Amino acid sequence: MTSIQAQIIDLDLGADSYSIHVEDGLRHRLSELLKPWNKGQQWVVLSQAAILAEYQSVIDELNAAGYRIECIVVPGDESAKNIRFAEQVWSQMVEIGCDRSSVLLALGGGVVGDLGGFVAATYMRGIPFIQIPTTLLAMIDSAIGGKTAVNLAAGKNLVGAIYQPQTVLVDPGFLATLPRRNVISSLAEAIKYGFIRDKSIFDTIEARFDDLLSLSDQALLSDIIAKSCRIKAQIVSNDQFENGERRLLNYGHTIGHAFETIQDYGGLYHGEAVLYGMKCANFISNKKGLLSDSQYQQAQRVLNLFDLPELGKVDPQRVLEVVSHDKKNINGKLNFILIDGIGKGVVSTDVDHSDIVDSLSTVQG
Ligand SMILES: NC(=O)c1ccc[n+]([C@@H]2O[C@H](COP(=O)([O-])OP(=O)(O)OC[C@H]3O[C@@H](n4cnc5c(N)ncnc54)[C@H](O)[C@@H]3O)[C@@H](O)[C@H]2O)c1
Numbered sequence: 510m511t512s513i514q515a516q517i518i519d520l521d522l523g524a525d526s527y528s529i530h531v532e533d534g535l536r537h538r539l540s541e542l543l544k545p546w547n548k549g550q551q552w553v554v555l556s557q558a559a560i561l562a563e564y565q566s567v568i569d570e571l572n573a574a575g576y577r578i579e580c581i582v583v584p585g586d587e588s589a590k591n592i593r594f595a596e597q598v599w600s601q602m603v604e605i606g607c608d609r610s611s612v613l614l615a616l617g618g619g620v621v622g623d624l625g626g627f628v629a630a631t632y633m634r635g636i637p638f639i640q641i642p643t644t645l646l647a648m649i650d651s652a653i654g655g656k657t658a659v660n661l662a663a664g665k666n667l668v669g670a671i672y673q674p675q676t677v678l679v680d681p682g683f684l685a686t687l688p689r690r691n692v693i694s695s696l697a698e699a700i701k702y703g704f705i706r707d708k709s710i711f712d713t714i715e716a717r718f719d720d721l722l723s724l725s726d727q728a729l730l731s732d733i734i735a736k737s738c739r740i741k742a743q744i745v746s747n748d749q750f751e752n753g754e755r756r757l758l759n760y761g762h763t764i765g766h767a768f769e770t771i772q773d774y775g776g777l778y779h780g781e782a783v784l785y786g787m788k789c790a791n792f793i794s795n796k797k798g799l800l801s802d803s804q805y806q807q808a809q810r811v812l813n814l815f816d817l818p819e820l821g822k823v824d825p826q827r828v829l830e831v832v833s834h835d836k837k838n839i840n841g842k843l844n845f846i847l848i849d850g851i852g853k854g855v856v857s858t859d860v861d862h863s864d865i866v867d868s869l870s871t872v873q874g
């Protein structure tokens with residue numbers, strides 16, 4: 510198997526700029542890559558049991574190289590993105606002896622990254638943090654761009670901060686142990702980039718779906734990771750605080766988040782909910798005359814390739830209630846992301862409650 514060529518992608522944010530380093534096997538070079546941030550202080554690795562069970566050697570190598578590291582473990586599902594766990598992590602960090610110079614390493618998927626970033630943003634008013642993503646979703650999306658958050662019962666990610674990492678170190682080698690269901694869920698964010706920005710990603714997913722799911726073709730994987738990181742980095746560089754084009758990254762998320770919220774974050778995975786949400790958003794894009802009938806059919810056909818758990822019966826009123834708390838709403842007006850053909854996302858203020866209720870027909874029998 511050929512190894513993935515190393516790539517450095519810069520995210521330009523003035524004083525907060527950083528780079529995303531993509532390299533197969535970099536997990537074995539962390540002591541060297543992290544050196545610029547090591548001043549002999551206490552470090553914390555935030556992770557989950559399933560990840561440490563596979564990659565304890567990564568921590569051992571850092572300890573052997575003289576880093577002072579303690580691990581903090583949170584539950585292995587979305588329930589960890591909760592203020593209760595943020596508080597537990599803050600308290601454990603005090604016990605461990607972390608001060609303002611401590612560095613928090615988020616070793617995990619989007620849950621660990623979002624919670625870890627939020628903890629780092631707030632512990633002693635902010636300490637440096639570094640993202641080492643271990644899921645495909647985190648590598649192509651959540652580890653990049655500084656969105657950190659915890660969930661509330663009323664909605665996803667309603668409490669958080671924009672807080673940029675010092676660097677993002679992406680090793681596709683971590684994916685070897687990723688469960689298939691998470692690979693499917695992760696690909697939701699890749700096809701999202703295809704819908705809103707780069708049709709070639711959509712075309713690749715359509716043509717090479719099985720190869721992508723099996724993670725068997727390193728060059729293909731490398732291409733999709735690098736392309737996705739570039740799109741995310743470019744959009745965030747242009748619009749860090751989501752006043753404009755960054756909103757496009759919420760394609761499929763307004764309704765997808767509602768499905769996650771209604772299921773109390775214990776049912777569908779994030780990407781699965783977003784895949785359902787994109788089916789709804791495609792429906793509305795077609796209804797509004799933005800997406801032609803043939804492109805709509807093609808889009809739904811590709812989304813139907815993804816093996817998803819049953820959505821179950823959802824109450825349209827509950828969906829509308831959750832959507833009304835969406836962070837993109839301004840003065841009660843819905844900012845909904847649609848596509849004007851595959852590859853071009855647009856922000857619409859023309860989507861009303863009846864459009865959303867109608868779109869549920871495409872995900873429920
Ligand atoms: N901040 C952002 O910009 C942003 C963007 C997209 C999604 N998100 C968030 O990301 C979260 C979803 O993240 P996710 O899909 O990465 O899931 P996840 O973080 O829940 O990880 C999935 C599961 O896989 C395990 N795991 C992780 N890496 C592994 C590996 N290499 N080998 C074996 N097991 C491994 C984890 O322990 C976990 O149980 C959601 O909360 C979503 O809201 C955030």
Ligand SMILES: [Zn+2]
Pocket residue numbers: 698762779783
């Ligand atoms: Zn997402």
